[in-house]
Amino acid sequence: MSVKENYLIGVEQLDAQHRALFSAISRLKSILLEEDFERNKRVCKELVRFLEDHVTRHFSDEEAYMRKIGYSHYARHKELHDAMVQMVAAMKAEMVASDYSPRSIKHLVGTLLPALIYHTESVDRFIGKEDPPSETANNAALAMQKTVISVVNELFGQSAELSLEAMSPDTLPDGDRTYTLIDCRIPQGERFRIMTAVDESAAVWAMNGLFCAQLEPEDELVRSALEELNRLITIHFVRNYADGVFAQVEKNIVLTREQFWALRPTYAPLCSLIFEDTHGTYAVSAWKL
Numbered sequence: 534m535s536v537k538e539n540y541l542i543g544v545e546q547l548d549a550q551h552r553a554l555f556s557a558i559s560r561l562k563s564i565l566l567e568e569d570f571e572r573n574k575r576v577c578k579e580l581v582r583f584l585e586d587h588v589t590r591h592f593s594d595e596e597a598y599m600r601k602i603g604y605s606h607y608a609r610h611k612e613l614h615d616a617m618v619q620m621v622a623a624m625k626a627e628m629v630a631s632d633y634s635p636r637s638i639k640h641l642v643g644t645l646l647p648a649l650i651y652h653t654e655s656v657d658r659f660i661g662k663e664d665p666p667s668e669t670a671n672n673a674a675l676a677m678q679k680t681v682i683s684v685v686n687e688l689f690g691q692s693a694e695l696s697l698e699a700m701s702p703d704t705l706p707d708g709d710r711t712y713t714l715i716d717c718r719i720p721q722g723e724r725f726r727i728m729t730a731v732d733e734s735a736a737v738w739a740m741n742g743l744f745c746a747q748l749e750p751e752d753e754l755v756r757s758a759l760e761e762l763n764r765l766i767t768i769h770f771v772r773n774y775a776d777g778v779f780a781q782v783e784k785n786i787v788l789t790r791e792q793f794w795a796l797r798p799t800y801a802p803l804c805s806l807i808f809e810d811t812h813g814t815y816a817v818s819a820w821k822l
């Protein structure tokens with residue numbers, strides 16, 4: 534996996550660090566996918582340590598650069614870094630507790646890869662550009678469309694067809710699907726519920742592309758990456774909807790089909806989108822709570 538042109542921010546030191554981060558994740562991922570994990574455990578541990586150090590160093594260098602140029606979105610950007618450092622620390626603890634089990638490392642890779650791609654492409658890219666990603670669309674449907682286009686469409690295929698139909702047991706008949714619920718709030722206090730339903734086939738297809746692998750639906754990489762993507766979509770959606778404010782996620786859970794329909798608010802959502810292509814369906818709805 535290489536750093537795409539749109540990940541580059543034009544500051545040599547920071548771009549080199551972005552490259553190093555992506556290549557370490559890519560190496561870690563290749564080791565995980567090999568049969569004999571035990572044999573590679575030592576390399577895995579080293580790579581995890583490298584990632585941990587490098588994420589911390591990269592963030593502090595990037596923050597120093599933002600301060601140097603007087604970037605006006607510094608505080609908000611730093612909050613995202615701090616949250617990611619905390620996330621890595623929590624996963625490191627999980628890895629140590631399980632003696633670096635493949636599952637715990639997959640949890641790290643599955644979460645960190647989409648998180649870093651998203652952060653580098655959608656947040657870092659705007660460092661030094663004073664007009665923020667003018668995504669202040671105070672229109673929920675537009676905000677959600679922009680979100681899905683930038684985050685999901687790329688993953689679930691360019692040809693996905695968009696439908697504005699509301700999410701219901703009729704529009705989403707029974708099938709192998711992952712159902713999730715995310716509740717979040719913005720600092721001023723508004724709360725949102727974002728619910729997603731994604732066909733297993735679509736998730737596996739997307740994650741195979743992301744990880745360059747042939748994964749099973751129950752693989753920890755698929756599960757973690759899907760969870761992280763749903764979280765990113767939520768944050769991105771709220772950011773578009775609420776004038777650039779980052780949401781705090783309060784709850785991010787996987788539900789059964791029964792729980793999913795039971796927890797769906799009965800009033801009209803802010804917006805509801807269903808993406809369909811040959812690989813399956815990705816549906817998302819957002820409500821104000």
Ligand SMILES: [Fe+2]
Nearest residue numbers: 551595653657
């Ligand atoms: Fe960065």
Ligand SMILES: [Fe+2]
Nearest residue numbers: 595652656657
């Ligand atoms: Fe950053």
